[in-house]
Amino acid sequence: MTALLALSNVSKRFRGLIAVDGVSFTVPQGAMFAVIGSNGAGKTTLFNMIAGAMKPDGGAIVFAGQGVHGLTADAVCRRGIARTFQIVRPFPGLSVEDNVIIGALLHRPDVTAARGHAHELLRRLDLFDKRHRIASTLTLPDRKRLEMARALATGPRLLLLDEVMAGLRPTETDRMVAILKALNAEGLTILLIEHVMRAVMALASHVLVLDHGVAIAEGSPEQVARDPAVVQSYLGVETV
Amino acid sequence: MMARLTAGVTRRSAIPLALLLAALLAAPWLVNDYLLTMLIIILYFGYAGQAWNIMMGFAGQLSLGHALYLGLGGYVAATLFTRFGIGPWLGFAVAIPVASAAGAIIGFLAFRFRVAGIYFAILTIAFAEFARIGFDNWDYVHASSGLFVPVKQYAHNNPWLLRGDPTMFYYVILGATVLLFVLCHFLVRSRVGYFWLAIREDETAARAAGIDTFRYKMIAVVVSAAMTSFAGVFYAFFYNNLFPEQVFSIFRSVEIILGPIIGGIGTLFGPILGAFVLKGLAEALSSVMTAFGIDLPGVTQVFYGVCLLIVVVALPDGVWPPLARLLGIGRSKP
Numbered sequence: 001m002t003a004l005l006a007l008s009n010v011s012k013r014f015r016g017l018i019a020v021d022g023v024s025f026t027v028p029q030g031a032m033f034a035v036i037g038s039n040g041a042g043k044t045t046l047f048n049m050i051a052g053a054m055k056p057d058g059g060a061i062v063f064a065g066q067g068v069h070g071l072t073a074d075a076v077c078r079r080g081i082a083r084t085f086q087i088v089r090p091f092p093g094l095s096v097e098d099n100v101i102i103g104a105l106l107h108r109p110d111v112t113a114a115r116g117h118a119h120e121l122l123r124r125l126d127l128f129d130k131r132h133r134i135a136s137t138l139t140l141p142d143r144k145r146l147e148m149a150r151a152l153a154t155g156p157r158l159l160l161l162d163e164v165m166a167g168l169r170p171t172e173t174d175r176m177v178a179i180l181k182a183l184n185a186e187g188l189t190i191l192l193i194e195h196v197m198r199a200v201m202a203l204a205s206h207v208l209v210l211d212h213g214v215a216i217a218e219g220s221p222e223q224v225a226r227d228p229a230v231v232q233s234y235l236g237v238e239t240v
Numbered sequence: 241m242m243a244r245l246t247a248g249v250t251r252r253s254a255i256p257l258a259l260l261l262a263a264l265l266a267a268p269w270l271v272n273d274y275l276l277t278m279l280i281i282i283l284y285f286g287y288a289g290q291a292w293n294i295m296m297g298f299a300g301q302l303s304l305g306h307a308l309y310l311g312l313g314g315y316v317a318a319t320l321f322t323r324f325g326i327g328p329w330l331g332f333a334v335a336i337p338v339a340s341a342a343g344a345i346i347g348f349l350a351f352r353f354r355v356a357g358i359y360f361a362i363l364t365i366a367f368a369e370f371a372r373i374g375f376d377n378w379d380y381v382h383a384s385s386g387l388f389v390p391v392k393q394y395a396h397n398n399p400w401l402l403r404g405d406p407t408m409f410y411y412v413i414l415g416a417t418v419l420l421f422v423l424c425h426f427l428v429r430s431r432v433g434y435f436w437l438a439i440r441e442d443e444t445a446a447r448a449a450g451i452d453t454f455r456y457k458m459i460a461v462v463v464s465a466a467m468t469s470f471a472g473v474f475y476a477f478f479y480n481n482l483f484p485e486q487v488f489s490i491f492r493s494v495e496i497i498l499g500p501i502i503g504g505i506g507t508l509f510g511p512i513l514g515a516f517v518l519k520g521l522a523e524a525l526s527s528v529m530t531a532f533g534i535d536l537p538g539v540t541q542v543f544y545g546v547c548l549l550i551v552v553v554a555l556p557d558g559v560w561p562p563l564a565r566l567l568g569i570g571r572s573k574p
Contacts, residue, residue, distance in 0.1 A: 051448065077450035085448070091441035102438045105431050106450040114431075154450050 003062075004029045004158055004189050005050070005081075010059035010069075012045050019045040021213040022059070027158070027191055027206070032184045034192045034200045034221075037210035038233075043193045044086060046210065047162050050191070051083045052076035064157065078106065082156035084147045086163045086193075092136035096127055096146055099135050103153030114153075121149045125179065141172040145179070152183075159183070161192045165199040177203055201225070256567065264414055268407045276406045282519045283413040284474060289499035289511030290420050291467035296497070297506035298428055299460035300440030302357070305346075305364030307492035308371050309339040309465040313472025314482050315375065318387050321401075321477075328402045328473050335469040342367070343465030347458045356443075365490060372488035386483040389476055402477035409478055416474070417512065420467060424508055427463075436460055440506070468496075498544060502551045504558025513560050518547060 005027040012020040020042040027033045037043050048054040050061055052073040061069040068076055077083075082103075090099050100118035101111065108114045122128040125145040130138065135146060144164055151159060161180075165173050177199060184190055194200045200207060200221065207224040209217040217227040224230055263270075267279055288310065295301045316338050317331030326334075346367050350360050376384045397404030399412060427433045435456045438446040447453055476482055486492065503514025522540045529539060555562060 053444075053448075073444075073447040074450050074452050077448060082450075083448050085445070089442050089445045091438055091445060093441055094437060098434065098437070102434050102446075102451075103449050105434055109431055111429065111431060111434070150449060 002029050003027065004031075004064060005191070006060075006062045007046075007050070008060050008062075010046070010049060010056050010061060012042075012049060012054060012057050018213050020049070020056075020210075023210070023213070023215050024059075025208050025215060025218060027189060030184070030187055030189055031206055032180070032190050032192070032204050033206045033208070034194055034204035035208045035210060036194055036197070036200055039195075040212075041210040042213040043210055044162060045213075047083075047160060047193050050076075051081065051160055077154055077156075080155070080157040081160060082151035082154045082158075083160040084144070084151055084162055084164055086166070088140070088143045088147050090135040090138075090143055090146045090150065092134075094135055095131065096122065096133050096135055096138070097131040099146055100149045100153050103150040106154045118149075118153060121152055125149045126175075140167055141169075141175075144168070144176070148179075156188070158189045158191060161190065163193060163195055166195060173199055253567075261418070268410055273406055276410055278519065278523055280406060280410050280413055280478065282515045283410075283417045283512075284471060284478070285496070285499050285515035285519060286512035287413060287417045287420055287474075288468060288471040288496045289503070289515055290417070290424060290508075291464055291471065292496050293500045293505065293511050294424065294427070294467065295460050295464035297500060297510070298424075298433060298440065299436040299457055300443075301457060301460060302361040303364040303461075303464070304361045304490070304493050304497070305366070305368035306464075306468055306496050307488050307490070308342060308364070308368040309468035310472040310475065310492065310496070311368075311371060311375065311482070311484070311487040312339045312342055313469030314476035314487055315381055315387065315472070316469070317473040318389050318476040318482055319381055321389060322387065327400055328477050329400065332470055332473045335473055336466045339465040339469035339472075340462045342371075343461040344458065347461035351454050351457050365493070368488055368490065368493060372484050375484035375488060381482075384484060386481055387476075388482075389480040391480050402474075409474075413474060416470060421508060421512070423467075428508070432456065432459060471496075498548065500558075502547055502559060504560035507558065507560045507564075509564070510558050510560040513563070514558065517559060518544065521547070 003026040008024045009022045010020060010024070011018070011022050023046060035043055035046065045054065049056045049069070052068070052071050052075065056069050059069070060067055063079060063081060066079070068079055068081070071079070091102065097115070097118055100121055101114045104114035104117040105111070108117060119128065122131050125148060127142065127145055127149060130142065135143065138146060148164070165176060168176060180190060180203060192200065192204065204221055207219065207221050208215055209224055209230050211233045216233065217224050217230045268276055271279070288306070292303065292306050295303050313332070313335040316335040317328045320326035320331045320334060321328060346364060349355070350363050355363055375381055381387050397408040399408055402412065435446070435451050438449060438451055439453050439456060443453055472487070475487065498518055499514035500511040501514065502517055503512065504510030522543050525543055526540060529536065551558060
C-alpha cells in the first residue's frame with residue numbers, strides 16, 4: 001500500500017508547552033487509521049495541523065505526494081482532505097439539505113447537480129427525510145452525521161474525524177461504525193481521532209498512540225493494546 | 241430563463257407578487273404627487289437596504305458605513321454631470337468601479353488582517369467618516385458649501401438625464417428596485433450565494449468545507465458597494481443637492497440599515513417591507529400630528545427608535561419571516 005498521508009517530525013508548541021513533539025507516521029491509501037491518547041496528549045493539535053487550521057512549527061505533512069503544511073484550511077480541503085469538528089459545527093441556521101449542498105458545490109459549480117449529489121449522501125447517512133429541517137434543531141447524532149455528509153460532499157480522498165463517536169449512545173456508535181466501515185470498504189481513507197476505545201478496536205486497521213505530544217506506539221489495535229508503554233500511560237494497569 | 245426566474249416561487253406566492261407588482265406599476269395613476277414622492281423615498285430606502293443586505297444579510301459582514309458608497313455614487317455622477325455634462329447613467333457606470341474600489345480597499349484591509357465582527361463595523365464607519373471630512377474640505381466638489389445639480393424646467397421627462405417629474409423618478413427607482421430584487425434572488429440561489437450563507441453561519445466551518453472565505457467576502461463587499469452607489473446617483477438627481485455632512489453621515493448609514501433590520505435581515509422582501517413599514521408609518525404619523533396641529537421636532541426619530549425596539553424584542557427575525565409564514569408563502573430563509 002502506498003502512503004496517502006505522511007507526517008515527518010511534526011511539532012507544535014504553544015509558548016512553553018510542547019503540544020506535539022516530532023511526530024512521524026504514514027497513513028496508507030485505504031487505511032482506517034486511528035490516533036488515540038488521553039486528554040491533552042496533542043490529538044486535536046495534530047489534527048488541526050493536518051487540516052490546515054494550525055501551522056506546524058516544524059516538520060512536513062505530505063498528502064498525495066505534495067506538501068500541505070502551512071496551507072490554509074480551505075486550500076487543504078480543496079486538495080482532498082475533509083474534516084469534522086470535535087464540537088460539531090454544521091451551519092446552524094440553514095437546512096440540512098443546504099448544509100450538504102454547500103459542501104457539494106466545491107467541485108460542482110451547478111446548484112442542481114450539487115443538490116442531486118447532496119441527496120445521495122443524505123440518503124446514505126439516513127438524513128434524507130430530515131433534509132428540510134433547520135440544522136440547529138437536529139439531535140447530536142444527527143448533527144454529527146450531517147457534518148460528515150457535508151465533509152463527504154466535498155469529495156475527499158482522506159476524511160479526518162475528530163472524536164466522531166464522543167457523546168453517542170452505544171446504538172448510535174454502532175450505527176456510526178457501520179457507516180465508516182462501508183465508506184472505508186469503498187476505498188475512502190479515514191483518519192480518526194478517538195477517545196472511545198471500544199469504537200477504535202472494532203474499527204481501526206492501524207492505531208497510533210500519543211502521550212504528551214509524543215508518539216509512543218504504533219501498530220494494529222491488538223499490538224497497541226498489549227504494548228507495555230501504552231498500558232502504563234493510557235489504558236491504565238487495571239484494564240489489563 | 242423564465243424557469244430559473246420563477247425557481248423557488250410557489251403558485252401561492254406568485255399571485256400576491258404579481259398583484260403587488262401591478263399595484264406598484266399603476267401607482268402613479270392611483271395616488272397624488274405627495275404620496276408618489278413618499279413611494280419614491282420608500283423604494284429608494286428599499287433599494288439601498290437590499291444592496292446593504294447583500295453584505296450583511298447574505299455574507300454576514302456588518303457594514304455601518306454604507307453612506308460611503310452612497311455618497312461616492314452621488315458625487316461621481318453629479319460631478320461628471322455638472323462639470324462635463326456627462327449623464328447620470330454613464331455616471332453610474334463610473335461610480336460602480338469607484339465604489340467597488342472603496343469597498344475592495346476596506347474589505348482587503350479588514351479580511352487580510354482578520355478584522356471581524358464589531359471591529360469590522362467600526363472600520364466601515366471610519367472610512368465613511370474619512371470621506372465625509374475629505375469631501376467637506378475638497379474644493380473641486382465645492383467642499384462644505386455643497387454640490388448642486390442644476391434644476392431647470394424641462395418640457396418633457398428625460399430619463400436619460402434623470403430630469404423630469406416624480407412619475408419618471410418613480411419608475412426609475414421602481415425599475416432599479418425590481419432589478420436588484422431579481423439579482424439578489426439569483427445570487428442567493430447561486431454557488432456564490434450558498435458560500436455567502438456558509439460564511440455568515442460559521443466562517444471556520446465554511447473554510448473547512450473548502451470555501452476561500454477571503455475571496456467570497458470580497459465579492460460580497462464589492463457587489464454591495466457597487467449596487468449601493470446607484471442609490472447615491474439617484475439621490476443626487478432626485479434631491480439635486482449633495483452636502484458631505486448629509487450624504488456621508490453615520491445617520492445616513494444607519495437609516496439605510498433600519499429597513500432591512502425591521503423587515504428581516506437576509507430575506508429578499510425584508511428590506512422593501514421594512515422601508516414601507518418605517519417610512520410609511522413615520523409619514524402617516526407626522527400627517528396625523530400635522531392634522532391635529534401638533535408640532536414636535538424629532539418625533540420621527542423617536543418613532544424609528546420605537547419600531548427598532550419592538551422588532552428587536554418581539555420579532556428578532558424582522559417582520560417578513562412571520563408574515564411570510566402567515567401568508568403561507570416561501571420559506572423563512574432564502
